[in-house]
Amino acid sequence: MISACLFDLDGVLVDTAVYHYKAWRRLAAELGFEFTEEHNEALKGVSRMASLDILLDTGGVRERYSAGEKEEMAARKNGWYVEYISRMTASEILPGVTSFLDELKTKGIKIALGSASKNAGLILENTGLGGYFDAVVDGSMVSEAKPDPQVFLLGAELTGTPPAQCVVFEDAEAGIEAARRAGMRSVGVGGSPTLRKADTLIPGFVGFTFEDLTKRID
Ligand code: B16
Ligand code: MG
Numbered sequence: 648m649i650s651a652c653l654f655d656l657d658g659v660l661v662d663t664a665v666y667h668y669k670a671w672r673r674l675a676a677e678l679g680f681e682f683t684e685e686h687n688e689a690l691k692g693v694s695r696m697a698s699l700d701i702l703l704d705t706g707g708v709r710e711r712y713s714a715g716e717k718e719e720m721a722a723r724k725n726g727w728y729v730e731y732i733s734r735m736t737a738s739e740i741l742p743g744v745t746s747f748l749d750e751l752k753t754k755g756i757k758i759a760l761g762s763a764s765k766n767a768g769l770i771l772e773n774t775g776l777g778g779y780f781d782a783v784v785d786g787s788m789v790s791e792a793k794p795d796p797q798v799f800l801l802g803a804e805l806t807g808t809p810p811a812q813c814v815v816f817e818d819a820e821a822g823i824e825a826a827r828r829a830g831m832r833s834v835g836v837g838g839s840p841t842l843r844k845a846d847t848l849i850p851g852f853v854g855f856t857f858e859d860l861t862k863r864i865d
Contacts, residue, residue, distance in 0.1 A: 692819025
């Protein structure tokens with residue numbers, strides 16, 4: 648029985664990875680090294696400070712900076728990122744997402760967000776997705792990042808749903824592992840081979856219905 652669907656944000660409902668990439672690349676350029684789209688793959692679903700460490704490792708400069716300097720760099724990157732996402736609109740919701748959420752609402756299935764992003768609220772507001780959610784858990788509400796299950800367990804609790812009746816939609820391996828540790832089923836979204844541990848895989852939401860979900864997971 649499925650009573651709640653828990654969604655990751657970046658890469659599942661919207662593609663904010665392009666904006667994260669633009670901002671990280673700008674930071675790397677200021678620090679004097681190149682950061683490619685390929686490097687950026689490793690940052691998907693990873694928290695802001697952990698992402699910065701990965702970026703600094705790419706440039707081979709992590710040891711050069713103090714904790715305070717790293718805080719400042721992360722804040723600088725976030726300032727640019729917020730500037731980019733401030734201009735987001737509903738046109739950036741990924742294809743098929745709105746119809747699937749509409750269907751869940753009609754069927755009385757609870758909808759929750761489980762994102763690592765501390766900017767999730769702004770993205771939901773600008774895209775108009777916010778109204779769908781019975782609960783929103785973002786990076787500012789948890790102390791442990793995915794693959795820790797905290798973000799999804801809190802989402803389940805806030806919607807009053809037992810974990811066994813929750814399904815998580817994720818585009819990152821750490822998120823699929825977080826769902827498993829939370830005792831929830833998972834749907835891997837997108838084509839990444841790193842998602843093979845998900846209970847089922849979908850390329851995206853176009854044409855995907857709740858009936859399809861129950862056929863694959865119930
Ligand atoms: P922020 P998700 C994640 O979002 C992004 O995939 C990841 O690239 C980002 O570093 C992280 O949020 C933190 O975001 O800097 O806005 O707090 O996939 O968990 O929705
Ligand atoms: Mg994601």
